[in-house]
Amino acid sequence: MTEDQWPSEEQSAVADDDVAGVRATPVSRIDTQQAVEALPGLVRLAATSWLRTAEWGVVAGMRTGRRVLKAATNPQTAVEVAQGMAAASGVIADLAKALSHGTPVPEAVIQVSSSLRQAPEEKPRETREQRTQRTLRQQGEALLARSRDVWNTEQGHPAYARILDEMAPDEGRILLLLLKGGPQPTVDVRTGGVIGMASSTLIAPGLNMIGPRAGVRYLEQVPSYLNNLFRLGLIWFSREQLRDPLEYQVVEAQPDVLAAMHTVRSAKVVRRSIHLTPFGEDFCRTCLVAEDEDLSALPEHQAPHDLD
Known part of the structure; x- marks a missing residue:
């Protein structure tokens, strides 16, 4: 808009009296016009952001679906998925807690991000002897549990x-x-x-x-x-x-x-x-013998007493 197109003060006063009774300044007209001109760019930015968000959602959904299917057959993957869900819920809870205390959104996001970057405390790694001992103890507990099971119908030595x-x-x-x-x-x-x-x-x-x-x-x-x-x-x-x-x-x-x-x-x-x-x-x-074979008249063997 050129200066020749600006209305005179009398025209502005008349327009103001007819509409709202408030004097409109050229600055307000410029701000309104700039906002109107910026609308197409904002629309493009919003559309681009929406498309990227939708694309991320589709890809993440597909990846999550594949991980869920893999977790159904792989115990290790199931543990990783569970740990990831637990970590995500913890991040959301920390962010909600910060916002409830009046922390601004940008500052709350920075606080949560800094806490995620902190390396978790490493647990001492198990030695091979410790793993073997733990496994043997678990097997022994399972063996004793089967011995106490009155409904156990195992026949024949497991060896x-x-x-x-x-x-x-x-x-x-x-x-x-x-x-x-x-x-x-x-x-x-x-x-x-x-x-x-x-x-x-x-x-x-x-x-x-x-x-x-x-x-x-x-x-x-x-x-x-x-x-x-x-x-x-x-x-x-x-x-x-x-x-x-x-x-x-x-x-x-x-x-x-x-x-x-x-x-x-x-x-x-x-x-x-x-x-x-x-x-x-x-x-x-x-x-080595059939179930219906008569084994009552088999010869006797001596029990071991000297093996050298």
């Missing part, structure tokens, strides 16, 4: 599944032989004669007929099979011989026994035996 994974098929055949055929004879070949009475040397230990009698596939692996079954606590090696001496006649006539005896001028045979442990008997009854 049976692990033992089955650590056994060869031939070892299962050996266990069935011991379960149904009873303790098995085994012999050691040692030096004998007059010298052997004072100091006997072991020539061939633990010779037996377990492999052929059990029908194993790999006969040369029988010593390893027996060592593994002993390691698992299923069998044990007794120094005592079986009551029936006829059990040893077939073993002592085997080629490997005769070959070991012919390696020295004078040799002797020491008779021993192999038994199932009580743990091994229960393992065989639980895992």
Whole structure:
């Protein structure tokens, strides 16, 4: 607006008297005109802010949805989401508290922001030994809780599944032989004669007929099979011989026994035996025989009493 377009004082006075009776100054007219001209810019600024806010809301919603879906299947993500929600609610509560005490909005925002920037107090990290001890204690508490549960119907030792994974098929055949055929004879070949009475040397230990009698596939692996079954606590090696001496006649006539005896001028045979442990008997009854099979007439095994 140019100076030529300004109304005269008389025209202004007439207009003022007609409208409100208040004299309007050129300054008020300039402020009004500038505000009107600034409206399009304010509208653009408001529209841009709204679009950015909407875009942020959509992206944040999608991210939050993905985190919620992930939290449904991942316990660690669920904990992180819960911690984030708790932190956000704490920030809102701190801001509301500051505003309720009369703190201006900008100052309240600065105070809350400064409190967020403070590093949280770090907790001492657990050592591996402490974690192991805590885990073992938790497992022990769970075990005792199951022992007090009168409705617990667990059958079989929990180690049976692990033992089955650590056994060869031939070892299962050996266990069935011991379960149904009873303790098995085994012999050691040692030096004998007059010298052997004072100091006997072991020539061939633990010779037996377990492999052929059990029908194993790999006969040369029988010593390893027996060592593994002993390691698992299923069998044990007794120094005592079986009551029936006829059990040893077939073993002592085997080629490997005769070959070991012919390696020295004078040799002797020491008779021993192999038994199932009580743990091994229960393992065989639980895992290796059918449920409807009659197990009442099975041979007896000695309990371990000398393992050296």
